[in-house]
Amino acid sequence: MSAGSLAGSGLCPELVEALEGRLGIKKLLPIQQKTFAALGGGRNRHFDLRICSPTGSGKTLAYALPVLQEAYRCQRAQLQCIAILPTRDLAMQVHSVFSSLVDASRTPSVSVGLCCGLASLEEERAQFQPSRSRGHRGQLSCSAPEVGVEEGGVSILVATPGRLKSHLERRHLRLSHLKFLVLDEMDRLLQQSYHDCIPFLLEEFEASRRLKERNESRGMEGTSGRTPGEEAEASNPFFLQPKYKCPAPRLVRLSVSATIGGDSNKTAKIQEEFVRTVSGFDASAGRLPTDKYELPENLAEFRVVCAKERKPYTLLDLLKRVEKQRAVCFTNSTEASHLVTALIRKTKSVDWTCEAYNSRRTPVERLEALRRFKRGEVDLLVASDALSRGIDMPAVKLVINYDAPSSTKNYVHRVGRTARVGEKGTAITILGGKDDVGAFKKLLRKLGPSHTFPSLLPQKP
Numbered sequence: 001m002s003a004g005s006l007a008g009s010g011l012c013p014e015l016v017e018a019l020e021g022r023l024g025i026k027k028l029l030p031i032q033q034k035t036f037a038a039l040g041g042g043r044n045r046h047f048d049l050r051i052c053s054p055t056g057s058g059k060t061l062a063y064a065l066p067v068l069q070e071a072y073r074c075q076r077a078q079l080q081c082i083a084i085l086p087t088r089d090l091a092m093q094v095h096s097v098f099s100s101l102v103d104a105s106r107t108p109s110v111s112v113g114l115c116c117g118l119a120s121l122e123e124e125r126a127q128f129q130p131s132r133s134r135g136h137r138g139q140l141s142c143s144a145p146e147v148g149v150e151e152g153g154v155s156i157l158v159a160t161p162g163r164l165k166s167h168l169e170r171r172h173l174r175l176s177h178l179k180f181l182v183l184d185e186m187d188r189l190l191q192q193s194y195h196d197c198i199p200f201l202l203e204e205f206e207a208s209r210r211l212k213e214r215n216e217s218r219g220m221e222g223t224s225g226r227t228p229g230e231e232a233e234a235s236n237p238f239f240l241q242p243k244y245k246c247p248a249p250r251l252v253r254l255s256v257s258a259t260i261g262g263d264s265n266k267t268a269k270i271q272e273e274f275v276r277t278v279s280g281f282d283a284s285a286g287r288l289p290t291d292k293y294e295l296p297e298n299l300a301e302f303r304v305v306c307a308k309e310r311k312p313y314t315l316l317d318l319l320k321r322v323e324k325q326r327a328v329c330f331t332n333s334t335e336a337s338h339l340v341t342a343l344i345r346k347t348k349s350v351d352w353t354c355e356a357y358n359s360r361r362t363p364v365e366r367l368e369a370l371r372r373f374k375r376g377e378v379d380l381l382v383a384s385d386a387l388s389r390g391i392d393m394p395a396v397k398l399v400i401n402y403d404a405p406s407s408t409k410n411y412v413h414r415v416g417r418t419a420r421v422g423e424k425g426t427a428i429t430i431l432g433g434k435d436d437v438g439a440f441k442k443l444l445r446k447l448g449p450s451h452t453f454p455s456l457l458p459q460k461p
């Protein structure tokens, strides 16, 4: 059996079938193997976990697989996992990863919901309503329902912070069975103004757990025997045995990012307990990459230097020089993204088709732009940093930084849209004058002594 093969991975048959059949995945990537092992296939919930690994290394499935395996094991229509993503586009992307696996596995007790503001609060709330007609093999909880809170409904909820908070404030969600809280792009979630959602969620979870314990001690909950899920587990060799029996559900926080920082003041907000790290970073395996980031292995980096005011011409010249391919061009603002798009479209001698992708466009327009890009109808997406984090575009070959990135993290996430999952990719940064060159040199120092400053783009690459 080869390393990482699905057959020897400990994954349940539903997931193996879904991965192979729906996603065409034949083996697990290193960060996926490590995370699955650390979490004992979703059963080991004795510590919180930070999942740190370079862009495009497969972190989404790294957390999705143990979460789903645990949901299949339990076979209960209860909310077991909330995954929080900083933007709507990312939430939709992660929702579609979970959904494609769940749809392919045809396990009616497990379902996935999405709350990111695409629909009204009431429409989103409908996902949390019990759906007894689904004929799930598990059972709805015997515990007394909390006032205003629905039982049943989705097992995995993917949400943006603001929207999740709105549902929590209205008590639309029952949290007492929650096992996993995923904070994807954790460092960005903590940066944004709405990060107060996370302490709020943790407080709600605690309150809900206390209520459940009170109810149990008053004899209101009558589950003494094994659940159907536990019965199935006892005879199922695919589920790993836990080292210790877990008492009441413990909330495991899974923090995920290619650039998790070591700022303990910020991470304190997440209230991690006995935190461990699984790392896909070679040099710092087992430790947090606090001030050191890593780029994808097969990334070729170049720079082009020009006078500030000549940047538009330099970009056009670049597009004429390099072979037309699927590419993303980053700007530092939505205005610049629109201006650059208009410029390329107007320039007859440049035959790249392009679209603007930024926060000024509606979510539907952005989704459509992404779809057209993925279908190959658009060669170049001109994006503000709305696209720099997490968006998965497997076939991107080239990233152009029209505006120099503002930080090391920003550079890592931008260029990480290419050279994903072992593919080759190129990043070209346009530097407008000495100041840009100096600032860029400074921010790249954080990539460590082994990183060499990108060379000048050859005349004929």
Ligand SMILES: Nc1ncnc2c1ncn2[C@@H]1O[C@H](COP(=O)(O)OP(=O)(O)OP(=O)(O)O)[C@@H](O)[C@H]1O
Residues within 6 Å of the ligand: 025, 026, 027, 028, 029, 032, 053, 054, 055, 056, 057, 058, 059, 060, 061, 257, 258, 389, 390, 391, 392, 394, 416, 420, 421
């Ligand atoms: N085991 C696997 N085998 C082959 N491809 C995989 C595997 N797991 C994931 N992928 C693919 O790898 C790509 C990148 O995965 P993903 O988006 O999870 O990366 P990431 O590490 O979260 O990146 P980022 O840090 O940029 O968000 C996706 O297209 C995904 O389908």
